[in-house]
Amino acid sequence: MNTKKTTLSVCLITSLLMGCGGSDSSEPEPAKTAMVTFSIADAPVDSAKEVNVSYLSLTLKRDGQADIDIPFVNENGVEEVQKINLLDYQNGDSLVVLSNIELPVGTYQELIINTAGCPQNQNGATDACYVVEDDDAILPLKTPSNKLRLGSFSVSTEGVQAYTIDFNLRKSLVSTANGQSYNLKPHGVTIIDSATVGAIKGTVDPNLFSAGTCAADMGNVVYLYQAPVAQDSVLGDEFDPDIDSSAPTNVIAPYASKMITLSDTANEYIYSFNHLPSGDYLVAFSCSANDDDPEQYDAILIADPTDQTHSVTLQQGELATVNFVEVI
Known part of the structure; x- marks a missing residue:
């Protein structure tokens, strides 16, 4: 199983709340943070050999706070779009896509997966996001506005936390344009605390x-x-x-x-x-x-x-x- 790590710095996270640099007694206490890991998993789908999606970053939204954008990186820590075949991670397997990210403690109202270069209609290109059907036909795969808007989750200080972004493709992968393309919808994609699952x-x-x-x-x-x-x-x-x-x-x-x-x-x-x-x-x-x-x-x-x-x-x-x- 591949592991991809981010080089997002503590300063980048904390600057979103109170700025980096020196401190004095008049400044507020630093925000509490925790280490968080995100993985991607999937389940079998009826008529596809591959479901390939190119991922750019995750955006985390909090009420009254600046958004946090976390780019995907390669094995050398350099920002790079990651193309993943979701069908490679089934039946309990998962892929760690962001490892040990330091995040402020609290509730996040929304997690957004930002995709890269996914076509927005049935005539779009099939180099970034596409489905390979059982008969080897390659069809474009759309993500609405190159964003998958998912639900909320919470970060606590209780040790390292791990979340799995679980794609139930029987819900989220929809054939469109009379079978000429596919749409990948957030309906059927869930965020699950990996420590509590069975x-x-x-x-x-x-x-x-x-x-x-x-x-x-x-x-x-x-x-x-x-x-x-x-x-x-x-x-x-x-x-x-x-x-x-x-x-x-x-x-x-x-x-x-x-x-x-x-x-x-x-x-x-x-x-x-x-x-x-x-x-x-x-x-x-x-x-x-x-x-x-x-x-x-x-x-x-x-x-x-x-x-x-x-x-x-x-x-x-x-x-x-x-x-x-x-x-x-």
Whole structure:
């Protein structure tokens, strides 16, 4: 695993609050800081071999304070755009992109990933940001205004902190322009405290691929929902309520969803949800998920077969194993 480090100085950070240079008794106490590391991770996506994005910097926003911009650098500490294939970091793997950055303690309202040279329409260049499909077609990949605006996070003084920027490409990667390009959206990209995460992994019985309502292999996906789930709720597929408001009010969107993949080391079908906060979850398998548009509610039957659901309580740092087996 590659490690990329930044040379951002303590003076640069503290100058944003009170200036560098000498101090005297009349000056305020220096701001408390902590060391923070950022990593990038991803999950498998349905029909792509590569999802390449060129990263310029991270921008951190705080109420009433100046923004902090942290450039990506190469192995020699020189500012340089970093091109990363997100599909290289799946199933629990992650890439450290900024290591041991000294940041002021406090709450940050927004983290923005600034990309570089991503095309802004379906006719744009494919040298900086692009998707390689299963048939080797190379299509442009847009990030809106070359920015991915993510949520908030907090920095404390409790030792070194590590955050994972987790791309759920089944949510965030959207086909556009009648299949001629892609859009990478912040919907489905989360910031997670790496010290508090757990994982849910398991195997799927291949007999389930043609069970339930599936006469043949129609798309095999495991969906993850935050629990508890109300009795009258409907387990929904991936959709964006800001785009599609047609979903019934009792439909629950998944926290994440993962394709079933064939293990490289054993002849078995597997799935994994990584970088999960502790809490209660429901996992459900569907063999009929081939029409799962990440923006539109597709009314996919979940679970399919209907008995393929499991409840899980995930503790901090725990790896929970949940296997889906055909019930005879």
